[in-house]
Amino acid sequence: MPISTISMDESLAMLKQFKKEVMNELKAPADLSRDQVLEIYRKMALIREFDTNVKTLWKQNFIYGLAHSYLGAEAVAVGACAALKKGDYITSTHRGHGHVIAMGGDVNKMMSELMGKADGYCRGKGGSMHIASVDDGMLGATGIVGSGMPIAVGSALSAQVLKKDNVTICFHGDGGTNQGVWHESINLAAAWKLPVIFLCENNQWAISLNYAKATGNPVVADRAVGYGIPGLTIDGFNPFAVYGAVRDAVARARKGDGPSLIEARYYRYIGHFVADDERYRDTSTNNPWREEMDPIKRIQEYLISSSTASTEEVERIYSSAKKEVDAAIKHAKKAPEPSADTLWDGLYSPEFMKKYGGD
Amino acid sequence: MSRVITIKKAINEALHEEFERDPSVIIMGCDVGIRGNPFGLTSGLFEKFGADRVRDTPISEAAFVGACLGAAITGLRPIGEILFSDWITIPMDQIVNQIAKIRYMFGGKTNVPLVIRAPVGAGGGQAAQHSQSFEAWFSHVPGLQVVMPITPYDAKGLLKTAIRGNDPVLFFEHKRGYEIQGEMPDEEYTIPFGQAVVRREGSDVTIVAISIMVHRALAAAEELSTFGIECEVIDPRTIYPFDYDTVFKSVSKTHRLIVTHEANRRSGIGAEIVSQVVERGFEELDEKPVIVAGLNVPMPYNHTLESMVIPNEEKIKQTVLQMMDKV
Numbered sequence: 001m002p003i004s005t006i007s008m009d010e011s012l013a014m015l016k017q018f019k020k021e022v023m024n025e026l027k028a029p030a031d032l033s034r035d036q037v038l039e040i041y042r043k044m045a046l047i048r049e050f051d052t053n054v055k056t057l058w059k060q061n062f063i064y065g066l067a068h069s070y071l072g073a074e075a076v077a078v079g080a081c082a083a084l085k086k087g088d089y090i091t092s093t094h095r096g097h098g099h100v101i102a103m104g105g106d107v108n109k110m111m112s113e114l115m116g117k118a119d120g121y122c123r124g125k126g127g128s129m130h131i132a133s134v135d136d137g138m139l140g141a142t143g144i145v146g147s148g149m150p151i152a153v154g155s156a157l158s159a160q161v162l163k164k165d166n167v168t169i170c171f172h173g174d175g176g177t178n179q180g181v182w183h184e185s186i187n188l189a190a191a192w193k194l195p196v197i198f199l200c201e202n203n204q205w206a207i208s209l210n211y212a213k214a215t216g217n218p219v220v221a222d223r224a225v226g227y228g229i230p231g232l233t234i235d236g237f238n239p240f241a242v243y244g245a246v247r248d249a250v251a252r253a254r255k256g257d258g259p260s261l262i263e264a265r266y267y268r269y270i271g272h273f274v275a276d277d278e279r280y281r282d283t284s285t286n287n288p289w290r291e292e293m294d295p296i297k298r299i300q301e302y303l304i305s306s307s308t309a310s311t312e313e314v315e316r317i318y319s320s321a322k323k324e325v326d327a328a329i330k331h332a333k334k335a336p337e338p339s340a341d342t343l344w345d346g347l348y349s350p351e352f353m354k355k356y357g358g359d
Numbered sequence: 360m361s362r363v364i365t366i367k368k369a370i371n372e373a374l375h376e377e378f379e380r381d382p383s384v385i386i387m388g389c390d391v392g393i394r395g396n397p398f399g400l401t402s403g404l405f406e407k408f409g410a411d412r413v414r415d416t417p418i419s420e421a422a423f424v425g426a427c428l429g430a431a432i433t434g435l436r437p438i439g440e441i442l443f444s445d446w447i448t449i450p451m452d453q454i455v456n457q458i459a460k461i462r463y464m465f466g467g468k469t470n471v472p473l474v475i476r477a478p479v480g481a482g483g484g485q486a487a488q489h490s491q492s493f494e495a496w497f498s499h500v501p502g503l504q505v506v507m508p509i510t511p512y513d514a515k516g517l518l519k520t521a522i523r524g525n526d527p528v529l530f531f532e533h534k535r536g537y538e539i540q541g542e543m544p545d546e547e548y549t550i551p552f553g554q555a556v557v558r559r560e561g562s563d564v565t566i567v568a569i570s571i572m573v574h575r576a577l578a579a580a581e582e583l584s585t586f587g588i589e590c591e592v593i594d595p596r597t598i599y600p601f602d603y604d605t606v607f608k609s610v611s612k613t614h615r616l617i618v619t620h621e622a623n624r625r626s627g628i629g630a631e632i633v634s635q636v637v638e639r640g641f642e643e644l645d646e647k648p649v650i651v652a653g654l655n656v657p658m659p660y661n662h663t664l665e666s667m668v669i670p671n672e673e674k675i676k677q678t679v680l681q682m683m684d685k686v
Binding site (some may be wrong): 053089120121122123124126130132134135139140142143144147149150151152153154155156157158160161162168180181184185187191192254313332345346347348349351352355356358 | 385470
């Protein structure tokens with residue numbers, strides 16, 4: 001039995017507490033149409049299928065470097081981004097696949113990027129960890145924990161200075177909350193009443209360190225008090241809970257009332273990244289969080305029990321997401337490698353490169 | 360028509376004119392607003408352009424420099440001001456890992472029109488944490504540009520180019536240079552990066568001098584002229600992009616090279632300049648090149664000790680005399 005930073009008993013106790021204090025039943029809010037509800041489910045399925053394939057593709061050497069899975073968090077990105085409109089922005093983390101899909105990204109370009117291909121979102125320069133779909137408002141994944149915080153503050157500042165009503169969602173993890181820049185950024189946004197929503201995806205693990213061992217108070221949302229902004233802990237497996245909380249925070253931000261801190265609690269399903277053997281936590285039984293809280297299972301059950309969709313329709317949407325990802329994998333495998341002469345492209349602006357070269 | 364103004368005034372004018380010209384230009388930093396910066400560099404901006412565009416920040420360099428990046432990729436042209444360049448270590452992740460790389464990492468899809476201004480330089484007993492010059496660090500990082508003006512004309516023209524460009528710039532002003540005076544034309548101009556200036560022509564020794572060392576090299580050159588030695592003094596103005604053509608041209612005339620900077624010598628920009636000249640133009644050199652730079656210690660507070668560390672006119676003069684076999 002390997003050493004674990006928390007035992008299975010402790011994890012079960014946390015799950016019990018989560019069920020009692022945070023979890024709530026799925027119920028689509030009245031302001032979402034049936035089509036919007038089904039679109040939330042479709043995007044969640046797409047993320048699930050995408051990231052289910054990533055580890056296999058990495059093991060098969062189709063994906064070259066680092067990749068971090070969004071499995072288990074599908075409800076967070078999709079629920080949150082459903083509350084956005086065109087012109088809004090998000091910043092991401094190293095776990096960014098779900099964010100791209102939630103913002104309407106193209107899985108072909110995503111898979112090509114993960115395989116380092118020329119037609120990928122970043123032309124093979126970024127990979128999984130720096131995936132960005134800027135045209136959709138997704139300002140990029142980052143490999144430095146917490147580093148997206150001030151960037152989101154800046155994009156919210158643009159909206160304020162340029163007198164636009166756009167907002168920015170700053171996705172970050174529980175690991176990021178203990179970086180100095182996390183505090184500086186929330187403080188600055190609060191001081192300037194910027195239209196930004198700090199959305200903590202609390203998966204409870206910073207690589208091997210459980211959040212309960214990383215801070216004196218493992219409730220992220222409690223910290224909002226220190227900055228004089230609203231703070232809320234919500235069920236991160238429930239897309240409608242996420243949607244509702246983010247929608248309200250977005251409305252507040254658009255009105256000019258400033259930022260909010262939302263802690264969407266969930267559980268990181270697999271290792272920190274593709275090659276993580278998880279020796280630091282008990283994997284001897286099936287993960288109870290996954291068994292009991294799975295967001296895909298929960299939304300499927302909800303759609304059927306609420307008669308939002310038939311069993312067949314639920315299955316059809318899922319299998320069409322699967323087909324879309326399968327097609328993206330085929331596409332990416334065949335896509336061309338970037339040519340050597342693109343090595344310097346994008347280092348500086350085209351006008352700079354023309355004048356000075358890049359070296 | 361022209362006037363004589365200080366570097367401080369030149370920077371202030373550049374800021375005012377760019378704020379006037381382009382409403383997307385903003386500035387953030389400690390004391391840039393109501394106080395108008397401790398040297399008066401931003402004076403009048405707050406009153407004229409308002410709190411929206413001229414932002415006094417809390418002491419949170421990582422947050423406001425990162426916010427400059429977020430603003431730059433979403434429609435603004437932010438200027439971030441670090442009160443002393445020594446504290447640029449605090450937002451270092453944002454500069455090195457985000458600002459420098461975001462365009463490249465994302466496949467070239469984002470412009471990053473962003474300027475970070477910070478005073479560098481030693482002297483005046485400001486000791487170890489208020490005296491450093493980090494141009495070599497940032498020149499080392501692909502994706503950044505590094506600018507070090509030391510005349511009012513250059514400070515104004517280069518700052519305008521920096522603000523109007525679409526790539527990130529580290530704009531290092533020497534804090535002992537703010538009162539330096541110079542001619543300023545009344546008409547509008549900008550100065551392209553990557554163009555060195557020959558400050559003094561000479562046939563015997565090429566001196567490439569960075570920032571304030573330009574003035575110390577010129578003073579040394581005047582004195583050496585009385586010994587019959589004529590130094591050519593080159594001010595590169597921008598550290599990256601760097602104008603090697605002007606340096607090669609000069610070395611192919613003088614066949615002797617001295618590089619001088621105030622930053623301490625070890626792994627400094629002088630080493631890179633000498634290495635480039637040796638690698639590309641070894642056959643032009645009659646003497647081994649020499650670097651006159653700061654000593655490799657933290658800046659001491661005591662005036663006598665401080666003077667030992669900072670390279671001066673006398674050190675340049677002695678180096679030239681040795682090179683010319685006059686001692």
